[in-house]
Amino acid sequence: MKDLGLNEIRKEFLEFFREKEHNIIKSFPLIPMDDDSLLLINAGMAPLKKYFTGELKMPGNRAASSQRCIRTADIESVGITQRHGTFFEMLGNFSFGNYFKEEAISWAWEFLTERMEIPKEILWISVYEEDDEAFSIWKDKIGVPEERIVRLGKEDNFWEIEEGPCGPCSEIHVDRGIKYGCGDPDCKPGCDCDRFLEVWNLVFTQFNKDSKGNYTPLKHPNIDTGMGLERITMVMENADNIFEINLVKDIIHTIEDISGVKYKTDDKKDISIRIIADHVRAMTFLVYDGIIPSNEGRGYVLRRIIRRASRHGKLLGIKGKFLTEVVNKVMEIYNMEYPELLRDKERITKIIASEEGKFQETIDQGLSILENLIEDAKKSNLDYINSEDAFKLYDTYGFPIDLTVEILKENSLNVNLDEFNNLLEEQRERSRSSRQSGNVGWANEKNEYLINLQESNFIGYDNMTAESEVIMILKEGDLVNSLSAGEEGIVITETTPFYGEGGGQVGDTGLIKSETGFLEVFDTKKNKNNGIYHFVTVKEGKINLGDKVNLYVDVDRRHDITKNHTATHLLHRALREVLGDHVHQAGSYVGPDRLRFDITHFETISKEDLLKVQDIVNDSISRALPVFKQSMTLKESEEYGATGLFEDKYKDIVRVVTVGDKFSVELCGGCHVNNISEIQMLKIVSESSVAAGVRRIEAITGRKVYEVLKDDESVLNELSDNLKSEKKDLAFKIRYMHIEVKTLEKELSKLKEKDSLKGSDDILKTVKEVSGIKFITHRVSDMSVDNLRALGDNLKDRLQSGVVVLANVAGDKINFLATVSKDLAGKTISAGNIVKEVAKITGGNGGGRPDFAMAGGRHIDKVDEALSSVESIINNLKK
CATH class of the missing domain: 3.30.980.10 (Threonyl-trna Synthetase; Chain A, domain 2)
Incomplete structure (x- = not known):
């Protein structure tokens, strides 16, 4: 087999199918585009549905991709096992009514055996038990021995949903050897043991299943294949599992460096390391694709992943925020295929760090309360905690229920989730009741009357007014016969000039008048049947079912x-x-x-x-x-x-x-x-x-x-007056003033530096000594970084041999600086190690070279404590 890693395999796969005249599609975002049936993209074919249905056309009707995917159904198993993951890439080649079984099978075999050089004798095939065509292709055209082709039933080798396109599958398996097996001499694909690893699934979509369970052959059958990139990488690298491939190992090494915990030395800590290694990849791509942590939908998936990883960092003994360090590693190792990650590094890390910080503010208090609840339950010989307590943890302290369930499970306890959800719904109902009335949130297509509304006679392309008759009135979701002054509702007419929101265009507003009423139309929408309905407020009189009305669109708008x-x-x-x-x-x-x-x-x-x-x-x-x-x-x-x-x-x-x-x-x-x-x-x-x-x-x-343009002209006039300059000369004038300000700032900085160095004599008098090493600690305020460096260098030079640690407090920010003389740097102690430990006390982090390092901090009230710790830090490092 070729010596290839994950990035190289992806490249080889796409190049192979480019040679086979496929359109090579860059991975779609994890957010489904125009597909409400999916929360997140979970398969290579998911973003291509409209090409399979024929709604969209692609040149040549064939494509290949490496699609990033997220699956969270087994998130509780991630880390506990060595084969579950939330993030993965799916390699796939697709035919939209172009080629079919023979090409799909022969190309898959060619790629694995010739391009990847996987020995043919370790490859096994499974086919659907009734698919004689696929069996024949594998046996007679590809030449796979009959004893290595296994017929399996619908559960294993037939892809279908309740209704719609479906068809048999053929899977390619790799025999990983007896050591992964169950010991049965007849072991083969279909066995539940780990010996035969399914790497590539070829789906032959050739039928349409109707509501009665009948299967009708499709006129243009499709091909949909999927090969997990991490799985094939396991094969190529001869790795035991997805966490053993080199790319993931690189992430694990970063976690080891941050935590000080070596992988595969403690089973419980291994679980935490695997969870973090998986989840950081997922969160990196979720944030890049535009998802923001929240309490609903995709945002909640992201929030859960970040919080789960953060908590397991805490279990490894990591103090403070750390996830962005691991995320940076993810960006680095995925740079070959996804260079855009590094270009968006600032936004991605900012969002993840913010969410991790919010969680860490609540987790300690929540964990303490939960630990007490667990202890009380065990003392009382209970196997559960009360749902009211779990809800209070969630509602008052922001502690996520899924994390509560996970920690309880670790302690062989549970909580009644039905009761928890009832409490949550009661709270939501109270929240809804407390909101002001008057909205029309009920007025959507879930309302049965709006669902069944048939196409309206829309004349609004050429007319801004119309005469018609009121055929339906709704108020708060119910049919009514009239609306009176001050009431809001929906009015539907036979004919309308009002455009209903659609295709990105907002709905029209305007007026409706009858002999008895005057209505303001504040929005217009339409359903899937192009039935148009007007959101109205009755300004005067009333509107009745059957009234003759005149409709007027707001023409200027x-x-x-x-x-x-x-x-x-x-x-x-x-x-x-x-x-x-x-x-x-x-x-x-x-x-x-x-x-x-x-x-x-x-x-x-x-x-x-x-x-x-x-x-x-x-x-x-x-x-x-x-x-x-x-x-x-x-x-x-x-x-x-x-x-x-x-x-x-x-x-x-x-x-x-x-x-x-x-x-x-x-x-x-x-x-x-x-x-x-x-x-x-x-x-x-x-x-x-x-x-x-x-x-x-x-x-x-x-x-x-x-x-x-008027506003810009006004601003230019004001600038021209204030700067006493012609408008055409403003750009030059501002550039000149900018240079002048920079010059003055430099002069001021030099004056401040001289001023700061004046006090160095007094600071030198505070020198202390520990384990034979002289050191100085000092706190300053509102000093620039350059001046802080200058002060540190001055004190170090005058100290000749020793350590200088300075803390600069500017507003709500803290900067620490550590500098070590050449005779000590890297030999006895390191500035980077010192400043890192000092910053931790204030909730910060940092590091640097043995002779010079800087770090940041968050808790100003702990600056003096941090400086006081320098003596013990040096003493410990000296040992």
């Missing part, structure tokens, strides 16, 4: 929205022109005040490129290109050259919006201007990252640009 919507199309075209054809929309917001446009792009967009994009859009606006809206079949739109700006499920008849002579051609159901000159001007106001490979651009158009 709609015009601002249409300007921004058409501008997103121009922006999309310009971005692809400047950045490349890989740019696609990943989300949008189109409102009256601004537009937000998210695109697939894997690096920060430079200011120069943003200016080019802005120039292209404004140049097109100046050319007053007409905008055409046409309805056609989906197939006609493809032939016409339209692209799907929104990756929706389009009907057979679609709406195509064309700017000029195909300057931009998009499928879009939104509202647009008739000529792009109506947009007047576009100005990009910001560019940022929202997730891995997704950039966000915010821009304004029309009246908003004019308002910004």
Whole structure:
């Protein structure tokens, strides 16, 4: 077998399938895009669902990827076993109705046996018991001996869900040898022992299963394969488990260095090390992909992982925050495939450090209380603690219930989670009741009346007013016959000019009038059937079921929205022109005040490129290109050259919006201007990252640009008056003043340095000695780092042989400096070790060279205690 590590195997896999004419797809973010069925991406095929269903098309209809994944179903087993993990990468090659079994099987075999050079004799195959076709390919075309091909049942080798596409699987297994086996001479794939490791699963999606359990062959069957990158790395490195591969070992070595605990010397501590090694990879990528710790959904997964790792660091004896040190190692070792991690290092480490800090503020108190509860339960011979106590821990002290359950389990205790959840729901109900009434949070598609609402007669593309009849009124989720003055609800009419929120465009606002009432429409939405419903407040009189009404859209607001919507199309075209054809929309917001446009792009967009994009859009606006809206079949739109700006499920008849002579051609159901000159001007106001490979651009158009220009002009006038300079000379004037300030700051710093050194005579008088080593400790305030260094060097030189430790307190920050004379540095004692121990006392950390080191601290009230500890630290290090 080739001597390859994880990063090299990934590269080899993708290159192999590039040669097989596959589109090589960079890993999608862990946050599913436009897929509410998944909390997090958990398989290589998950981000590609729409290609399998045919909703989206890919050149050549084949792809390969190394997709990062998160699975948390077995999180309690992570660390306890040596095979469970939350984070992994899934290698996969996919066919969307292109090739099928023979190619998938032959390429998998070729990659493993020829590219990876895995001996053929240790590879075993399993196939679905009824899949004679796959069996024949393996036996007759690949040449695998029949005795190494195992037929297994549906549970092992058939992939299906309740309804929909499904099909048989064929798995490739590696025989790891008798030492991993159960001792049965007939042991083979399908046995529960660890001898046969399944490394690659080939899924042949060839049937559609209906609600009655019938299997109908698909016209265009698909291929979906998955090979765990960590698993194949185990094979290539001849490792026992996923924690023994070199990449994870590097992370474990970092944990060993921080904790001082050697892996594989204590079973309990090994569990903690494995948990941290797994969880830091997961948290690094979760944060990079835009997830923030919270108490719900994806944010809670991240919070749980961070807190679990932090707690196990505490079990290893690590004091203070440490996770970012391990995260930095993760970024370093994944740099080959994910260099973007290091580019986003500051944000990632800041979020993780903040969450770890919050947790550590509560964990000590919570653990102390929980330990007392455990002790009381054991004294009383109980195997549980009260759910009320567990809820108090959660509600009052912020101690997570899953951590409580985990610690209880370690002590052979439990808690009634049903009772806990009841208490939690009671608290939520109290919280809901205490909120102010008047919202319409019930008004969503979970309301059965809104679910069943059929398509409305929408005339709002060409009309801003309409006459119609009220066909339904809802109040707080229930059908009613009328709404009176001061009441809020939903009014539905047969015909409406109001655009319901969709495709990124916000809903219209406006007025509804009848003979008996006057209503303000403050929002408009639509359901999946394109049934449109108006959120209203009755301002005067009342509205009744069956009333004839006049509907009026807020025209000025709609015009601002249409300007921004058409501008997103121009922006999309310009971005692809400047950045490349890989740019696609990943989300949008189109409102009256601004537009937000998210695109697939894997690096920060430079200011120069943003200016080019802005120039292209404004140049097109100046050319007053007409905008055409046409309805056609989906197939006609493809032939016409339209692209799907929104990756929706389009009907057979679609709406195509064309700017000029195909300057931009998009499928879009939104509202647009008739000529792009109506947009007047576009100005990009910001560019940022929202997730891995997704950039966000915010821009304004029309009246908003004019308002910004007026504001900018006002600021320039004020600056010009205050600086007594012409506007054209302001930039030069400010640069000159900046240089002048810098010069004065340097002069002031030199004066402060001289002033600080004046007191060095008095400081020298405080010299002490321990174990034959002279040392000085001293506290200063509001000193610059440079001046602190100068003072330390001055004292060290005058001391000739010894140690100097200084503490500088500036506001709420602490800086420690330690410097050691050359005759002692690295031979007897180290400045780095001294400053690290001193800083720990104030809740900080740091280090450096043997002769010089610096560190930070948090608790100012412990500075004097930290300086007092220098004597014992030197004494211990001397020993």
